[in-house]
């Protein structure tokens with residue numbers, strides 16, 4: 403998990419990214435999403451946690467699913483994309 407001071411930001415929209423586990427990524431990939439904020443080498447790598455942009459990859463995170471995928475925010479909270487959007 404990155405430290406807050408060096409928390410990853412999206413190169414495309416400058417949002418703070420959120421962190422998912424590789425287990426979650428595998429579940430996400432079952433839906434064959436078009437990932438915009440996770441480089442292919444990271445997808446195919448073996449890091450245990452992965453930074454993803456909740457803005458650019460909202461659909462990959464399950465924005466339209468009944469059970470969206472859990473992620474950890476910069477504040478250390480476990481949320482889903484629905485929580486994230488409701489709180490903006």
Ligand SMILES: [Zn+2]
Nearest residue numbers: 412415455458
């Ligand atoms: Zn973004």
